[in-house]
Amino acid sequence: MSSSSSSSPESKRAGESPGWFDRPTNVRKVLLGLYGACALFVVIDVVFRVVGFDKHPYFEWERWPGFQAVYGFVACVLLVFVAKYVLRPLVMRKEDYYEPVEDEEAVETSKGGGDDHA
Amino acid sequence: MPDLGGIHPSLIYFAGALLVALAPAKPRKWVALGVAVLGFGAALGLSESAGPYTARLLNFDLVLMRVDAWSAIFANIFCLLSVIGVLYILHENSRLQFSAGLLYAGAAVGVALSGDLITLFVFWEILTLGAVMCLITRRTVASGRAACRYFVIHALGGVILMAGIVLHVAETGSTAFSDIGLSGLGSYLIFIGIGVNCAWPVLGAWLTDTYPEASIGGVVFMATYTTKTAVYVLARTFPGEETLVWVGMAMATIPIFYAVIENDLRRVLAYSLINQVGFMVVGVGLGTGLSLNGTAAHAYCHILYKALLFMSIGAVMFRTGKSKATELGGLYRSMPLTCIFCCIGAASISAFPLFSGFVSKSMIMSAAAKEGFVVVWMALLFASAGVFHHAGIKIPFFAFFSHDSGIRCKEAPRNMLIAMGIAAFLCIFVGSFPNAFLYGMLPDQSPKAAYEPYTVGHVTDQLSLLLFSALAFTLLMRAGLYPAEIRSVNLDFDWLYRKGGRAFYGVTDRVLNGTNRLVHAVFVRGFIPSLSRFFTEAPARLLCWMMVPVWVGSGLTPEQIASKREVMYVRAQRGVFPVGVTVCLAVLLLAFLFLF
Secondary structure, eight states: OOOSOTTOTTOOSTTOOOOGGGSHHHHHHHHHHHHHHHHHHHHHHHHHHHHTOOOOOSSGGGGSTTHHHHHHHHHHHHHHHIIIIIIHHHHEEOTTSSSOOOOGGGSOTTTTOOOOOO | OOOOTTSOHHHHHHHHHHHHHHSOHHHHHHHHHHHHHHHHHHHHTOOTTOOOOEEEETTEEEESOOOSHHHHHHHHHHHHHHHHHHHHTGGGOOHHHHHHHHHHHHHHHHHHHOOBHHHHHHHHHHHHHHHHHHHHTTOSHHHHHHHHHHHHHHHHHHHHHHHHHHHHHHHHSOOBOSOOOSOSHHHHHHHHHHHHHTTOTTTTHHHHHHGGGSOTTHHHHHHHHHHHHHHHHHHHHOTTOTHHHHHHHHHHHHHHHHHHHOOBHHHHHHHHHHHHHHHHHHHHHHOSHHHHHHHHHHHHHHHHHHHHHHHHHHHHHHHHSOOBGGGOOOTTTTOHHHHHHHHHHHHHHTTOTTSHHHHHHHHHHHHHHHTTOHHHHHHHHHHHHHHIIIIIIHHHHHHHSSSOOOOOOOOOOHHHHHHHHHHHHHHHHHHHOTTTTHHHHSSOOSGGGOOOOOOHHHHHHHHHHHHHHHHHHHHHHHTTOSOOOOOOEEOOTHHHHHHHHHHHHHHHIIIIIHHHHHHIIIIIIIIHHHHHHHHHHHHHHHHHHHHHHHHHHTTOOHHHHHHHHHHHHHHHHHTOOOHHHHHHHHHHHHHHHHHO
16 A cells, blocks of 8 residues: 555645545555456356246346346446537537637635635 | 315415514424425315315306325425425524525425316416525525526416416317326427426426526425426326326436536536436326326425435535535545435435335336336336436435545534434335335325336345446546536536526627617717707708808898808807898798799
8 A cells, every 4th residue: 555656647746645536556446346346246147047046126137147247337338428429519619609608717706715614 | 283174275375475574583483394294285185075166257166175095295395395404404593594495395285185277277387486585595696696587487487387377278268287198289289388397308408507506495495396396297297198208208318417526516417317207207198096196206206305405405504504525525534424324315216125216216117117118117217327326326425425625514403413313314214115105195006007126036136236336436436437526517408598598698789789879879879979960960051051142132141141141140050130131031032932
């Protein structure tokens, strides 16, 4: 965990140690956890199928091992690709398409301030 | 707590909104909080024998308070949210914000409790006022414009609803706020009028257009009241109307594509709001005991987690002044508690087991499957994966993780943290113990509508779906295929009234002002001066013209005639004649007229 140096490119402030999620080793751990969990649930699905555990599904295809996994994965990839390659070219316009963009800093009068007493 | 069972919560809220507006600065926020708590107390104390809140208007009996399972669960969550919302904006101590929130809450509870269409309509219109106030409290030029657009669209929707109610009452003679069913023009107009507030496709573009312009606190109220009152009214008036299944399916799926490419995180939340309301609308359309229970339960859970998500992004905005994915990131270090609350909201909207969405959304999906709507079930499953993808991951990821934006700020104010904490606790509590109170409040308590969310199959299936959605996000992100966040505007049906409105303005400007200019040029500049010239010059010319033969006859030289003519002309124009001459001329004229 301590293998990453304090001069990680992710940390924007000099002299500041990188946060937990900015260390590559930790990011790797999180990712490994995700991959492991994915694999685990596919295995569980297969085991259910093999031992004949009934999940009481509404449709026959829900019994196929990995149906939800494949569906979720494909759905998201499709979602992103359609949004990126079909929708965005159709609907994306410049930010001032409707009206000029206001000065970001002048947006909120209470910006960053506010008394903490509740 | 005193017994508030007999008091109409809206009364408390409306009186409170006024009181807060008049209260001096120091006790103001405590007055606002007290009013919200009292209102919630009144909602908890609602009993079916409460009242009598009836009145008579013209020939119609108005029922201001009808208490049954449907109105009770919605009144409950509306009032609960008012407490959380007021707590969230406590630090602002703004007269307008408190009043807006309380007025809005009062209107929403009023809709939930109204027992006839006329009462419903009155509270329905007050909702719009509350929302407009929430928009203008942001005090920017853009929010002012958004408030105008919001007002115009909802005034239009309100007029459609009112026309529908009038026709419906004329057709049936009944003002009953109950199952209307689609038959006759009146019912169709009511249907569409509700659809505007419910953010149906095409009709609902106002939502993603205006919500991101609202004030940090205002949007929490807006996200709660307008669309959910519409869902409630739909469930009362059109349960089992199959059109709604398809409308809801479109709502659940189309906005998520927009959410993926949207940069402003509050707008992403607005898209996912429509997506979630889509599930509820499907539930209304299916019309079975289970699906309607699902709609009520999902509205309850949704209000909590959607408010939580808006509050967490609002807290980020409060501290950093930014809400765009391109400008945020890495805030988990500066705002760890807000980050945790945001993740709880994200897990709830994504329907992770033990979080609130899991116990409510699945009721609607099960009902769709049971009724044999295969396509709808597939689409909702797609939407479930999609909502995790764009709201569950994207919102916390781009705000709190992703690349470090370099922003270092304070944690959210204490009152914001308390408000978010309450909402987060309830998300987990309701999700983990649905039978504790949520399922007991649902309208249909018959065994046929009973539902058990925590079966092994449901939990593993849902986790598989979500984990692989996360996997897709991760892999796309790492492969650089995820669409980059770009500062942009994405066209939606609000184009129709934003550009269309401008075109309408342009056309009317050309036509009406053009006509105006033309009339001005022809009539005012041309006709009137000529008329005036005619009246000043014509008599003088006429006189000279008549006198020339007289002068010629009296033997004057052409030069003398010319000078006489000039004098005469000037005199005639000014109307100054020696009287004798005038009389002589008059006599001559009369003689002239007499002769010819």
